[in-house]
Amino acid sequence: MPGLLLGDVFPDFEAETTVGRIKLHEYLGNSWGILFSHPRDYTPVCTTELGRAARLRSEFTKRNVKIIGLSIDSVEDHQGWTKDILAYNCEESSCVSLPFPIIADSKRDLAVALGMLDPDEKDKNGMPLTARCVFVISPDKKLKLSILYPATTGRNFDEILRVVDSLQLTADRQVTTPADWQPGDCVMVPPALSDKEAASMFPAGIYTKELPSGKKYLRYTPQPNHNANH
């Protein structure tokens, strides 16, 4: 499905994975979901990424996020590779298996359907590999975020957690989060809210930055309900 847009219902595909055949929507249930794709099994950057995702298991669980990986090799390859990932990334007792499934997209059906191929990276037969996609899916199965990294650049998982925090906050509250926002920082009042609406919505107060234009659009308020989060 080239051209999947933010807000679209994410395709409810069925796929073979390291934990058997799954239907995406059923697998996600009422959780948030992250689908993240990988160029190929037994490759260095991917090995560091899957290991980091495994080590962040409790952070994803805390946020009610189920993750699912994808690579264009077979379930058998994924299972062999998993042993390397765990050996390289985890203390002996801390993970005995990956805490999420990996889709075996051997025929590249999903990679093509979801626009995940990286034309610059090819296998030995000249076939394009998968890029490093991050799709964040809300509990109502809508696409909330899509980031596409080339095969040559590993993802920043602190940023993935940060963006999930922002998405979950802004799904519930009429606020926006500024550049480099971290949970607990002040949030911003969206332009669509008048000062009067904002004042009644944010009793903790609104701080407006003075600007050369005289326009009062940089409005901050403490993050609502901060202590209720995590």
Ligand code: BEZ
């Ligand atoms: C890697 O994971 O290191 C990788 C995979 C495919 C192309 C380039 C890098």
